[in-house]
Amino acid sequence: MFIHMKELQYRAKPERPDPVFARKLQEVLGGQFGEMSVMMQYLFQGFNCRAEQKYRDMLLDIGTEEIGHVEMLCTMIAQLLDGAPADEVDKAAQDPLIAAALGGMNPQHAIVSGLGATPTDSNGFPWNSRYIVSSGHLLADFRANLNAETQGLLQVVRLYEQTTDAGVRDMLSFMISRDILHQNQWLAAIEELEAIDGPVAPASFPRERTVREATRQFINFSVGEESRQGPWASGPLPDGTGNFEYVENPQARGGAPELKPAAMHQHSMPGTGPYVANEGRGLK
Structure with missing residues (x-):
């Protein structure tokens, strides 16, 4: 079972509203390498884990933490959208300078979600389960996890550099720190598994x-x-x-392919004569 605590894992409060940056944060929430992806990836790997119990427990520990990161980002996005209801946006947009800034706001935040976060990326594309990897092979999965944390960390660092809001930077600094820790965890787990079966996955093929x-x-x-x-x-x-x-100079070893002509077929179609496959010249 899961137990939810009302308190966040870390602070998630911006200094001021910023609907444009709220849209940017959607990428590390619902994008391919966002917190929703690592949350679902680790949890499903853990749910399906048939290996030694310590691996299952680690996966579920980290996956459950990522649920909290999703909530932190949703909370931050909602607060960045505070004070930006649709009517106020329309009024503010009358000022050309403000209109230019608001041009980057995700209109779905005002139209669809009522100034709340959505399970989508920064362009509004919905999160989908094909972003995640859960193969049942620990080494293959842990390498996918390392890649996910690496790409996610890269995006969070880029976002950190795109804001001067001290509150947003405070939360992103914490998320960066956890991504660094998680990369080290996956590296340690990968090293342990490689010491058992070697670096090639799977090692079972003769x-x-x-x-x-x-x-x-x-x-x-x-x-x-x-x-x-x-x-x-x-x-x-x-x-x-x-x-x-x-x-240095690769040589072709397979020879030129020679495909046999298609078999002769006749298909009666209403209102037409028979279609016959004509060798080398399609149908007639």
């Missing part, structure tokens, strides 16, 4: 069934050879199965 040279060749498919200077082109493979090999 290597004898792979094309061995294809598992180690870095192929130069573009003009230029600068890419050969990186550790991904030479030296030991991270999974310990050999060394990278740089292939």
